[in-house]
């Protein structure tokens with residue numbers, strides 16, 4: 365057992381007298397929430413922490429728990445120096461509890477309490493709604509770790525393996541962030557929810573994770589990069605909306621989580637981008653200009669661009685479902701009560717109450733797609749989804765630039781909002797990526813061109829050969845331009861045990 369874990373156990377065992385304030389627990393859990401002075405919180409975390417570690421060992425990255433990984437650890441919230449880097453075994457990672465600095469005089473930014481002082485304690489009338497928001501956010505964090513747990517074995521480089529594990533430990537820390545709120549502010553039921561977060565399992569029939577996309581498999585590295593680009597971006601949007609919460613501890617938690625989330629999005633964007641780059645480079649070298657010359661392209665050991673588009677279509681559509689029903693009274697309640705804002709709430713120039721306002725929502729009516737003006741309060745989810753779709757475009761534009769620079773005639777696009785949806789206004793309808801309503805027969809005949817099929821997935825799987833030597837990169841992905849924390853690209857990012 366490591367020294368740190370020893371310390372934890374020691375401290376855990378001595379938390380019965382008054383002298384438990386030993387700052388050692390503080391050493392173990394980097395925090396800026398004055399952990400050592402809050403006895404109740406300490407006790408709750410004391411009970412939860414060993415279960416968390418059990419969960420991590422059982423459901424975290426398989427096969428690499430003893431390896432030393434070059435990880436960044438959040439040690440503060442100062443924007444210029446909040447993290448430190450070093451090789452560490454993942455079970456010994458210091459998952460901290462960090463809140464963004466308090467903004468003096470902060471007020472509730474939206475809803476019927478707009479302008480009142482932000483809540484420092486749970487507003488009693490909204491207790492269960494608030495708890496639900498925190499639990500749903502919290503549930504996504506361990507879910508993605510579970511989804512990604514087998515990927516280490518087939519990492520296309522040590523650089524990528526390290527990035528995977530970095531994302532994983534930070535999702536673990538995000539779970540901590542939500543558990544902190546639950547156990548500090550919600551008493552017994554908060555503690556029960558914290559435990560349940562360790563008991564649900566991604567993809568498990570009888571006790572699945574709460575949201576659909578978090579029960580999908582992440583079977584390969586291309587899926588991982590698509591997930592971190594598209595699905596972690598849902599995380600970004602949700603965190604941004606929760607960062608506007610009138611419940612100040614939630615706002616401060618989410619504001620700091622957004623700092624870490626940026627790296628997850630970077631891993632996704634550059635992962636897909638490097639895949640595109642490897643494809644373009646290999647095509648050019650082989651003198652192939654037709655992006656649909658699939659057999660010849662796949663023979664080069666790279667992923668053809670049309671398959672990347674189909675993969676992206678899948679991840680985009682599944683992730684859009686995470687925003688929930690476009691028209692939602694729950695979302696209206698969360699906004700009106702001031703518990704959750706909109707994306708960029710503070711910069712929006714309306715009245716932030718939306719009693720009279722409307723918002724255009726696309727719906728299916730009499731076999732046609734029509735846009736209706738809906739009371740804006742009930743269209744909060746629809747708006748966040750639109751903001752998300754706009755936010756996705758930057759990466760596609762940059763990937764397209766790479767393709768254009770290589771002189772290849774191909775362009776990634778986002779499918780129509782209603783494509784392949786299971787939740788909300790478009791559920792139960794068959795809509796093409798170009799926005800045409802289709803019959804079931806027409807969908808069955810054509811959807812193979814729009815979503816990855818079994819042979820696509822088998823091909824991707826065939827590329828997943830581990831490259832576990834420093835500086836070695838798989839054929840299908842270009843090395844990064846720069847390493848992590850200015851290290852070289854052939855740095856030993858993971859010392860495999």
Ligand SMILES: [Fe+2]
Pocket residue numbers: 505534535538599
């Ligand atoms: Fe997260």
Ligand SMILES: [Fe+2]
Pocket residue numbers: 535596599625628
């Ligand atoms: Fe994330």
